[in-house]
Amino acid sequence: MEQLEIAIAEIKEAMPGLELRENEPMSEHCSFRIGGPARVLAIPSDVTSLSKICCLLKKHKLAPYIIGNGTNILFPDEGLNDLFIISTAKLGKLFMIGEDAIYAEAGVSLAKLAGFAQQNGLEGLEFASGIPGSVGGGVIMNAGAYDGELKDAVESVVFYYLPDQSLYEMPHDNCAFGYRTSFFQKTPGCVILSAVFRLKKGDGEAIAAKMRELNQRRRDKQPLNFPSAGSTFKRPEGYFAGKLIEDAGLKGASVGAAQVSEKHAGFLINRGGATCDDMLRLIELVQERVREQFGVELECEVRIVR
Numbered sequence: 001m002e003q004l005e006i007a008i009a010e011i012k013e014a015m016p017g018l019e020l021r022e023n024e025p026m027s028e029h030c031s032f033r034i035g036g037p038a039r040v041l042a043i044p045s046d047v048t049s050l051s052k053i054c055c056l057l058k059k060h061k062l063a064p065y066i067i068g069n070g071t072n073i074l075f076p077d078e079g080l081n082d083l084f085i086i087s088t089a090k091l092g093k094l095f096m097i098g099e100d101a102i103y104a105e106a107g108v109s110l111a112k113l114a115g116f117a118q119q120n121g122l123e124g125l126e127f128a129s130g131i132p133g134s135v136g137g138g139v140i141m142n143a144g145a146y147d148g149e150l151k152d153a154v155e156s157v158v159f160y161y162l163p164d165q166s167l168y169e170m171p172h173d174n175c176a177f178g179y180r181t182s183f184f185q186k187t188p189g190c191v192i193l194s195a196v197f198r199l200k201k202g203d204g205e206a207i208a209a210k211m212r213e214l215n216q217r218r219r220d221k222q223p224l225n226f227p228s229a230g231s232t233f234k235r236p237e238g239y240f241a242g243k244l245i246e247d248a249g250l251k252g253a254s255v256g257a258a259q260v261s262e263k264h265a266g267f268l269i270n271r272g273g274a275t276c277d278d279m280l281r282l283i284e285l286v287q288e289r290v291r292e293q294f295g296v297e298l299e300c301e302v303r304i305v306r
Helices: 002-014 047-059 110-119 126-130 135-141 204-221 241-247 276-294
Strands: 019-025 037-043 065-067 080-087 094-097 101-105 154-161 166-171 190-198 228-231 258-260 267-270
Touching: 002 019, 002 037, 002 047, 002 080, 047 080, 047 154, 047 190, 094 110, 101 110, 110 126, 110 135, 110 204, 126 204, 135 190, 241 276, 258 276, 267 276
Parallel strands: 037 080, 065 080
Antiparallel strands: 019 037, 094 101, 101 190, 154 166, 154 190, 228 267, 258 267
């Protein structure tokens, strides 16, 4: 704690223009709308500022906790007094490279990225138009939907490696993308800064029509009117998590204000005022019931901060 306070004071002095929020409620920075106050949340406006913060923290033997748009994360109710949190939400550069590639920084939303691709007549990211995450988090977990995954479009990734405070560019073949995983998820200390997406030329109207179709399917099948983190569990091999949960009789089951969605059992939602404890107990209930009835272990897809 003492080192954290010293580091905060030094960063304030060294970076007077930095957006630094103290005792910031993390419920405002995640799609679950759950979480107590963080001692400090820094929101750098560019890559240079982010790397400077990391360098100053390392001087005090501290590592930051990195978040993006918070669409796949659950924060504790009691808050976080011993973490220096950095959000990449303002890393928003987005532009074309040549005729068929897009450069996007970590804070660009996947919906904006997909829309930008469509506006430039590029196909291959239609599936991402309704995923409520950002490029950084999407690359880390190889986000996907409707038979599409980011790995199919990523050409290279630039990341900051905290242990040696260096920048690296990694080509697609070294990223070790798999189902909801990547090299970056398996390697602690990687901070995604940007990615290049290589796409195919297509018809802009046809691309837009496909995006509308997929987004309508989302609206029809998913509980988008309640706070959630999307699909709570990874798809077990040979099964669908939502079907297992529904067949276990858990559709609509609740713990406090946390509930298994009645619209899609793969979504655990906050009906209003749910606590982290409510959600964790509901996750455990679902896992236990599915294990007992079907012998299948559901792996949580949500990142739980403890």
